[in-house]
Amino acid sequence: MLGCIVVDRTLVIVKPDGVERRLIGQIVGRLEAKGLRVVAAELRTLDAATAEVHYAEHVGRSYYDGLVSFITRGPVLIVVVEGPAETWKVVRTIVGATNPLEAAPGTIRGDLASDLRENLVHGSDSAESAQREIAIFFPRLA
Ligand code: CDP
Numbered sequence: 001m002l003g004c005i006v007v008d009r010t011l012v013i014v015k016p017d018g019v020e021r022r023l024i025g026q027i028v029g030r031l032e033a034k035g036l037r038v039v040a041a042e043l044r045t046l047d048a049a050t051a052e053v054h055y056a057e058h059v060g061r062s063y064y065d066g067l068v069s070f071i072t073r074g075p076v077l078i079v080v081v082e083g084p085a086e087t088w089k090v091v092r093t094i095v096g097a098t099n100p101l102e103a104a105p106g107t108i109r110g111d112l113a114s115d116l117r118e119n120l121v122h123g124s125d126s127a128e129s130a131q132r133e134i135a136i137f138f139p140r141l142a
């Protein structure tokens with residue numbers, strides 16, 4: 001519709017390894033360089049209950065306990081970014097494959113990570129996940 005500004009938001013988390021390795025600037029910088037806009041951000045250490053809600057779909061997986069321990073071990077930067085459309089997909093392309101050893105060069109994981117668990121960054125995997133995850137961390141934006 002003429003005059004209608006369409007925006008789409010998704011959730012990004014710079015995981016504890018990213019904060020520990022002083023990579024917040026690079027990670028957020030790559031998203032900004034693509035043209036995405038940061039609309040909310042908070043640095044905090046997740047408690048187990050929040051981590052379990054966020055990663056609920058992974059309950060029962062062999063890596064689940066390790067994942068919850070990892071994501072709660074220190075501060076993370078939780079960010080909502082905004083773009084023109086399908087922002088979750090744009091972020092996932094910039095982030096790269098889950099396994100950094102398979103992630104393409106030029107992606108965050110492909111360039112900066114080498115561990116399957118400690119892969120630096122979370123990005124919502126669908127529009128529905130983006131909505132659900134934004135509501136967990138930034139209810140005022142939901
Ligand atoms: O983060 P992404 O959506 O790419 O991957 P996922 O399949 O939703 O898994 C969530 C997170 O669990 C990953 O980013 C890894 O940190 C961790 N993971 C793991 O430790 N071992 C696996 N085999 C798979 C995932």
Ligand code: MG
Pocket residue numbers: 123125
């Ligand atoms: Mg995922």
